Amino acid sequence: MQDLLFNFLSKYVTLTEEEKKAIISLDIFHSVKKGTTLLKEGQKSNDGYFVLKGCIRTYYIIDGEEKTTAFYTEMEGLTPHCVVDKTPSQYYISCIEDTILTVANPEMEVEIFNKFPKFETLCRILSEELLAKQQFNFDEFKISSPEQRYLNLLQKRPDLIQRVPQHQLASYLGIKPQSLSRLKARILEKSKE
């Protein structure tokens, strides 16, 4: 299980056995069942997550309606907003599949950083990389229509469309479930011509 993490990290740094042991000893590996809510609106938390296997989503509840804004799957990490600015969370995080993830808080990070400074470099690089990727996704979203966004997702993350309920996908694409249905029918219609 932890090999998934070490494999991923090996793309960025070479870890000694001692360093790996230090990570394992933090006891950050967890298995969570489908449907489990990791964080609720209004809660304070210091936990950041990194998905090793499975899928989690973040969503807001606005006027009683769920608005799904992100999915995190294999080798993707999430530091909730509330961890960064120490305020109650504005959104929920829950598992849409049985999921294996790591859970870590800033205190644990500092502890590791002090012992092994290369981890701080790793975290800096990862978060800079993620920031650039995130900015690009946002750019793409802005300059695309809902239909283009869907087609784009079909190209770039076909798995998501399979493993995620459609009504959750819809708000992820910035539209209503009915519009997603219609849009898919429209695409199918076009492809027949």
Next chain:
Amino acid sequence: MQDLLFNFLSKYVTLTEEEKKAIISLDIFHSVKKGTTLLKEGQKSNDGYFVLKGCIRTYYIIDGEEKTTAFYTEMEGLTPHCVVDKTPSQYYISCIEDTILTVANPEMEVEIFNKFPKFETLCRILSEELLAKQQFNFDEFKISSPEQRYLNLLQKRPDLIQRVPQHQLASYLGIKPQSLSRLKARILEKSKE
């Protein structure tokens, strides 16, 4: 001029005179005139920017049309995508006002990090913070209509609406300039009732 930077940084770390001098000696402070293009599509570059005064924007040119995706103003930083993944840039960066900014590349960063490890901590924290903020902005964008996005911007960044040309604002809001005009007229109409 550099005080703007050190003032900002003082919120995160305390810098010694020696450290400040090390930064100044990197010769990263630049003044650029309105209209200057800092980066063009297809170019490779290693420069990241941090705006001390003024405003820069990133935009794509798609089918001959400019698509503005972001503005960076006072105390906001930008590491272009092409710096992170070493590919030619997909977008342009230019100044929409006379601007004072810092320009730094990863090599300079590494040099500073080696001399003063606290800078790496600073950069990690800044980019984690930015990532969380960025994610939240994206969330807000997804769950809002164009009209809500405009009203939201009016609340949160009224300065942008003043200092930025409307047609650039429009694509930033994910719509066409004509739609922005109409939307503003609609809001004005509503407020009269």
Next chain:
DNA sequence: GTTTTTTTTTAACTTAAGTGAACGAAATTA
């Protein structure tokens, strides 16, 4: 200070998303 260019607004028309309701399919629960 006038001309030229760029930007913003307005309008008419087209296309697509939002809304509310209904229906069948699928998944959950009893």
Next chain:
DNA sequence: TAATTTCGTTCACTTAAGTTAAAAAAAAAC
């Protein structure tokens, strides 16, 4: 397995954004 809830799709209707064109306003260039 039957009952119930949740989910996905379809429909009719409303609202708003995209498109094309033109005019007005503002900014830049001469």
